[in-house]
Amino acid sequence: MNNIFKTIQDAEVIAVFAGAGMGVDSGLEQYRGADGLWTKCILINDKEIAYKDLLCHESFDTMPEQSWAFVACMTDQYKHAIPHKGFEILLDLVKDKEYFIVTSNCDEQFQKAGFDTNKIWECHGSVFNMQCMDILERNVYKTPLLEIDTERMVLISDVPKCPVCGLNCRPNMYLFYDWFWVSNYSVAQQLKYNKWHKDIKASGKKIVALEIGAGKTIDTVRKAARSFTEEDIPLIRVNPNDYEVERANQLGLAMGAKEFFVGKRESPPSEGVASLNPSKRGN
Numbered sequence: 001m002n003n004i005f006k007t008i009q010d011a012e013v014i015a016v017f018a019g020a021g022m023g024v025d026s027g028l029e030q031y032r033g034a035d036g037l038w039t040k041c042i043l044i045n046d047k048e049i050a051y052k053d054l055l056c057h058e059s060f061d062t063m064p065e066q067s068w069a070f071v072a073c074m075t076d077q078y079k080h081a082i083p084h085k086g087f088e089i090l091l092d093l094v095k096d097k098e099y100f101i102v103t104s105n106c107d108e109q110f111q112k113a114g115f116d117t118n119k120i121w122e123c124h125g126s127v128f129n130m131q132c133m134d135i136l137e138r139n140v141y142k143t144p145l146l147e148i149d150t151e152r153m154v155l156i157s158d159v160p161k162c163p164v165c166g167l168n169c170r171p172n173m174y175l176f177y178d179w180f181w182v183s184n185y186s187v188a189q190q191l192k193y194n195k196w197h198k199d200i201k202a203s204g205k206k207i208v209a210l211e212i213g214a215g216k217t218i219d220t221v222r223k224a225a226r227s228f229t230e231e232d233i234p235l236i237r238v239n240p241n242d243y244e245v246e247r248a249n250q251l252g253l254a255m256g257a258k259e260f261f262v263g264k265r266e267s268p269p270s271e272g273v274a275s276l277n278p279s280k281r282g283n
Ligand SMILES: [Zn+2]
Pocket: 132, 133, 134, 137, 162, 163, 164, 165, 166, 167
């Protein structure tokens, strides 16, 4: 493991691709994935409702109070979650280098841990932002503080309204089966990332990609990592499941995010590390 951290330390550029697995060690629930919340149900007024039916565009139309109650509970959980030690160690590794974070997590834990907000692409949006149910408006707003009875999962505040037209809002994040997510805000972050990617590719600097807790079910983050590394940039994949890698300059580690950053730094070096010299690009 020490060799792996040396590889990361030696790099001049670090691209981080983080999925739900980065957040679970802070005690946050996974929403996707084989055992994610979306496979489960809750009781609301003695009626069993699947989470995935409570977190889709239609539900914010047909049962906005219940859907917002659930979102307010999530937001409350995220607000109180303390990013685990791995975030701090990662920030230490990248803060004096060129870096970018690509994450499907909607929980703003990277911002909370002190990462530069200009270096984050939230490819599925954020639960702390909202948009009008009239998706043609295309505006993104900060979600106001919502009062919630977390025990009974009942919204005490009103459903948040659009400041332009007064219609209900919904969270500005990619929901289940979502055709109606207004992705403007996320796309603006993506354009910054794309420019950064182009610039560092041309710079000839030593680059390494770190993929952490990114699953295969919704593989947006994995796809981004694949397109970033192409053939020649080394990739370190950290995941308790699906950690297999495809190329010689990639390394798969079967472990969770916190374990990777905190738990096993004293272990002997793993096989395959020798091939993980950060690549020189460009020129
Ligand atoms: Zn509106």
